[in-house]
Amino acid sequence: MTIGKRQFQLQIANCLLSIANKKVFRNSEFLSFIFSIQKNMRKKAKTALITGASSGIGMALAAELAAQNYNLILMARREELLADWAQFLQTEYVNITIKVVVSDVTQFEEHMAQVKEVASAFDTLDLVIANAGVGYNTIESHNTWEGTKEIFDVNLLGAIATIEAAKDFMLAQGYGHIVGISSMTSVRGIPQVSAYSASKAGLTTFLESMRTDLIDSKITVTDVHPGYVATPMTQENGKMPWLVSKEKAAQLIFKAIRRKKARLYFPWQMLFLNYLARILPNPIYDLAMRLLRKKIAAFRKNRN
Numbered sequence: 505m506t507i508g509k510r511q512f513q514l515q516i517a518n519c520l521l522s523i524a525n526k527k528v529f530r531n532s533e534f535l536s537f538i539f540s541i542q543k544n545m546r547k548k549a550k551t552a553l554i555t556g557a558s559s560g561i562g563m564a565l566a567a568e569l570a571a572q573n574y575n576l577i578l579m580a581r582r583e584e585l586l587a588d589w590a591q592f593l594q595t596e597y598v599n600i601t602i603k604v605v606v607s608d609v610t611q612f613e614e615h616m617a618q619v620k621e622v623a624s625a626f627d628t629l630d631l632v633i634a635n636a637g638v639g640y641n642t643i644e645s646h647n648t649w650e651g652t653k654e655i656f657d658v659n660l661l662g663a664i665a666t667i668e669a670a671k672d673f674m675l676a677q678g679y680g681h682i683v684g685i686s687s688m689t690s691v692r693g694i695p696q697v698s699a700y701s702a703s704k705a706g707l708t709t710f711l712e713s714m715r716t717d718l719i720d721s722k723i724t725v726t727d728v729h730p731g732y733v734a735t736p737m738t739q740e741n742g743k744m745p746w747l748v749s750k751e752k753a754a755q756l757i758f759k760a761i762r763r764k765k766a767r768l769y770f771p772w773q774m775l776f777l778n779y780l781a782r783i784l785p786n787p788i789y790d791l792a793m794r795l796l797r798k799k800i801a802a803f804r805k806n807r808n
């Protein structure tokens with residue numbers, strides 16, 4: 505696990521402090537100088553809230569942000585997984601504060617209240633990542649009304665609930681960064697995953713509208729479009745093109761956050777595919793999707 509620049513600096517400050525605390529520099533100006541550096545750095549630690557932090561990309565984002573000295577608010581439904589991950593990160597990164605909040609994004613009002621409450625407890629909320637999501641192979645009933653509703657509730661309405669609650673808090677504090685994890689499937693309708701595809705298209709359009717609304721504020725909006733990432737969501741997919749590890753995905757997402765990018769597509773091959781999908785006329789697109797549909801149908805048959 506890599507150590508972030510700020511974490512590294514803080515460790516140096518801690519180290520100097522412990523040297524200074526020993527006999528040689530006791531009561532010296534040097535001691536108070538080092539102490540003030542350390543205090544200043546603690547004050548500057550930012551706070552990030554991540555939904556879906558109990559698994560996959562969310563877990564990796566938590567590790568990446570911890571290494572960058574962010575205080576963390578980790579949200580998901582599975583308390584034990586969240587608590588274990590938080591404990592592991594806390595022992596690796598002793599200078600940050602990590603809080604676990606068990607929250608179901610589909611309990612919209614309750615979830616929004618939790619976001620606001622925990623952000624208030626930290627005083628500031630610099631970054632929110634609406635990452636919680638379900639795919640056709642992580643829910644029980646796909647291609648049914650219940651499955652469709654669950655996908656929209658989590659991927660679209662749940663993400664919007666997180667973002668809206670965080671936005672209110674950020675507007676009040678005067679700054680912040682909102683990130684939504686969409687998907688390459690949002691670009692055009694993909695066969696067999698209509699609900700997933702449409703939920704992500706909805707999220708992308710929502711984020712774009714919000715970005716234009718907030719253009720004159722100090723709140724940045726970033727829409728992330730991952731290709732295939734190796735996580736529990738995709739573990740039964742079989743062979744996937746240009747598969748990226750969750751750690752690499754988290755690094756790329758953090759880089760886009762640092763650069764305040766409006767959109768991120770990764771890996772780069774997906775950017776090319778995205779461009780191609782946009783310009784393909786319907787007859788050619790339909791032909792390509794016919795092949796894809798057969799592949800997905802075969803995968804589902806094998807799975808059941």
Ligand SMILES: NC(=O)c1ccc[n+]([C@@H]2O[C@H](COP(=O)([O-])OP(=O)(O)OC[C@H]3O[C@@H](n4cnc5c(N)ncnc54)[C@H](OP(=O)(O)O)[C@@H]3O)[C@@H](O)[C@H]2O)c1
Binds near residue numbers: 582610636734
């Ligand atoms: N993996 C990929 O190839 C890929 C590609 C494009 C986009 N994405 C998107 O990236 C995001 C993360 O996916 P992943 O691959 O990391 O999937 P994952 O490993 O299955 O993790 C999904 C996370 O969402 C949380 N979640 C699901 N339903 C929830 C609910 N009702 N309330 C709160 N949290 C909920 C889960 O936590 P609990 O079950 O503990 O609540 C889990 O932490 C998703 O939005 C996904 O659509 C993934």
